[in-house]
Amino acid sequence: MQASLIILGSGTSMGVPTLGCECRVCTSTDPRDKRLRPSAAVVWNGHHVIIDTGPDFRTQALNYGIGDVDAVLYTHSHADHILGMDDLRPLSFKHTGKIPLYADDPTARILETIFDYTFSEDSQYKLRARVRLNRLNGEACVNLCGVEFQRIPLLHGPLETGGYRFGNAAYLTDMNAIPDSSLSLLRGVEVVVIDALRERHHPSHANIEEAIAWVDKIGARQAWFTHMSHEILHAEIDAKLPPHIRLAYDGLIIPVEL
Ligand SMILES: [Zn+2]
Ligand SMILES: [Zn+2]
Secondary structure (H helix, E strand, O other): OEEEEEEEEOEOOOOEOOOOOOOOOOOOOOHHHOEOOOEEEEEEOOEEEEEOOOOOHHHHHHHOOOOOOOEEEOOOOOHHHHOOHHHHHHHHHHOOOOEEEEEOHHHHHHHHHHOHHHHOOOOOOOOOOOEEEEEOOOOOEEEEOOEEEEEEEEEEOOEEEEEEEEOOEEEEOOOOEOOHHHHHHOOOOOEEEEEOOOOOOOOOOOOHHHHHHHHHHHOOOEEEEEOEOOOOOHHHHHOOOOOOEEEOOOOOEEEEEO
């Protein structure tokens, strides 16, 4: 089945432009150098599964016409991936039943703490988001609207994050290492979106060189880099990459097969 993977945000945690910065990327007029916080949507037959609701989620949903959400998969608990959860409220009011959210135990605990008024049993907040938080740990799978989503454990410095595989594609953000057991789960993946923060080394994100090596290890025929900082000038870095790897940009639509 044909589906689209929409890159809702291709930026790192601070976004690009970065507040207070006047570097050549932050002041670039190339629209591909404007990067909202990292997020993606898998869209097929009118279904929308969102991966992460960061602080830009509302803007992203408006920009890319997301008027309903079937489920949200979380990668990890960092602010740039979760802080827009509350913007699911209007979408949840029109949804049949509660919108299911999936997160590993540490991420779920942080969501429950930050959004206590949404999740606590005795919340008096009547207009809270109508969402249900489900645990998804390790190598668990979840079937959403008939499609299997496989969680892929990744390492983000000392933290485990969840990548996701669906059909012939995988979305692997916030990582600098892939355990061997997860590489097995990625066997046969043809299209991959992967973290590539910048050219310089970083302790918890793959840099460009490392991301190229991971793409080769996975054996994907096509790859797109995401979670990019203001050290990446799109036109300059994109031109240096091997032909099967390109930089993603906000609004990019990648055809995938579910
Ligand atoms: Zn991040
Ligand atoms: Zn992170």
